Amino acid sequence: MKEIFEILEQNARATPEQISTMVDKPVSEVEKIIRQAEKDAIILKYKTIIDWPKLGEGDIWALIEVRITPQRDVGFDAIAERIYQFPEVYSAYLVSGTYDLAILVKGKNMQEISSFVTEKLAPLERVQSTVTHFLLKRYKENGETFHLPKETNKRLPITP
Amino acid sequence: MLNTKSTTTEAWDSLISQKVDSLPPSGIRKFFDLLSSMEDVISLGIGEPDFVTPWHIREAGTYSLEKGYTMYTSNSGMLELRQELANYLELRYGVSYHPEHEILITVGSSEGLDLAMRAIINPGDEVIIPDPYYVAYPANTILAGGVPISTPTSEENNFVIKATDIEARITKQTKAILIGYPANPTGAVMSKSESSAIAELAKKYNLLVISDEIYARLVYGVEHICFPSLPEMKERTILISGFSKSHAMTGWRIGYVAADRRFIQALTKIHQYTMLCAPTMAQMAAIEALRNGDSEVEKMVQEYNRRRRLMVKRLHEIGLPCFEPKGAFYAFPSIKATGMNSEDFAEKLLIEEKVAVVPGPAFGPCGEGFVRCCYATSLSDIEEALRRMDRFVRKNKLNTK
Secondary structure: HHHHHHHHHOOOOOHHHHHHHOOOOOHHHHHHHHHHHOOOOOOOOOOOOOHHHHOOOEEEEEEEEEEEEEOOOOOOOHHHHHHHHHEEEEEEEEOOOOOEEEEEEEEEOOOHHHHHHHHHHHOOEEEEEEEEEEOOOOOEEEEEOOEEEEEOOOOOOOOO | OHHHHHHOHHHHOOOOOOOHOOOOOOOOHOOOHHHOOOOOOEEEOOOOOOOOHHHHHHHHHHHHHOOOOOOOOOOOOEEEEEEHHHHHHHHOOOOOOOOOOOOOOOOHHHHHHHHHHHHHHOOOEEEEEOOOOOOOHHHHHOOOOOOOEEEEEOHOOOOOOOHHHOOOEEEEEEEEEEEOOOOOOOOOOOOOHHOOOOOOOOHHHOOOOEEOOOOOEEOOOOOOOOOHHHOOOHEEEEEEOOOOOOOOOHHOOEEEEEEHHHHHHHHHHHHHHHHHOOOHHHHHHHHHHHOOHHHHHHHHHHHHHHHHHHHHHHHHHHOOOOOOOOOOOOOOOOOOOHHOOOHHHHHHHHHOOOHHHHHOOHOOOOOOOOEEOOOOHHHHHHHHHHHHHHHHHHHHHHHHH
């Protein structure tokens, strides 16, 4: 079962027929497992990774460290939710260390991100402080590397 | 000084040793020129992994250069590496070798094979080799002054050599049996009972066994039988292996031989006069491969297995029946249904559909009627190649009717 998800994680477009051959299980069983996983939210979504900068679509990204005051009963979760519901927030993590939340924010330009920080994030009641790091270059994301020249096949066409 | 007038082909030929001159060139390279002049070819003719060496191993190689490990090592190879290998062979296959006297680090398993042949063969000694064979087996035997005695294997026996066929070919001159399972080009593996039968013969006729186990880690759903791990076989087996296929390290040229110290001493003698030692950088990388490489090997094996299933199933659907290969990364389908011989099939397929496969006879006469398709290539390439082969087979089946 795990192998089916590993294949889909590598290639969301792999068909049940292809997967069934690769894992040596009947198509119907593969389909059933996938359907069930979608229902149980084990498979959350089928996504495509796009190298936007290549299209000249330069979104600006920032990694923001947020220190917050936890609340009685709900800890960090309630304030985290208030923050991650903003559509500007692309990813959000509770982390150990000198700050509490690490959030990845996306904007059209620097202005958009700074207004998000100054007008929406920083004024929240339980947010003590923020430190904003603008991303300069993406090297690797979700296991995929960027900025590398596409690997050409270095193998000789026929070898013993 | 040579007279310029005498530089005819004949004159030059006489300058080349007869043994080398009579050696046929490797049939595998026949399409090489044709192929390199074409574009958009999908090659299933490659005999190496498509993975790049795992990063942690490459990093260890780079680090060794940075630290200045640029000198010779001992002839036998770094003791640290031999110790790791001794542990590995003991843990994985339960056969123990003394790291100081029973293991030699070589420049790929190819060097190991050459050394083994040269160390044991007297002029005229015969070496029994299953056909189809890896291209270097007969050539190495001949170069060492021996006589290769090829022994046919067939699809009915899953391309595994039968003890009775070996026994029928044993003469006073027979010195050794050379086996390589999992096999290139067939993907065949040898079961415990088949191996034991050969072991019995080796004992009965006092023969050596040279076991090339370079593909040992690439087996699917079966257990690899390490030949020297069979009872009483360690002392009469020369085990040859390396890192090329298991750790995707073909270009590093690093392998090893493990055997009784009498053999290792003899092999080391040749090695010290011809190679001195295996590349130091590659030895450092191999240490890292043995210490921390297992999970990467398993990942690659799992990936090969998916591709293997896909290729074998599609070959059957296309109408090119293929026995199930349980090792290495080759499928060896029969192309007899097309009415063509292997060479015509491969050449036409390349010209018409731009898919390269290797005709079976490149690996010996028993390869006629088969082609070798390597599945160490991306899933999308395998699918596209098989689509093209499907079209090709359908077209050519009609032609023959």
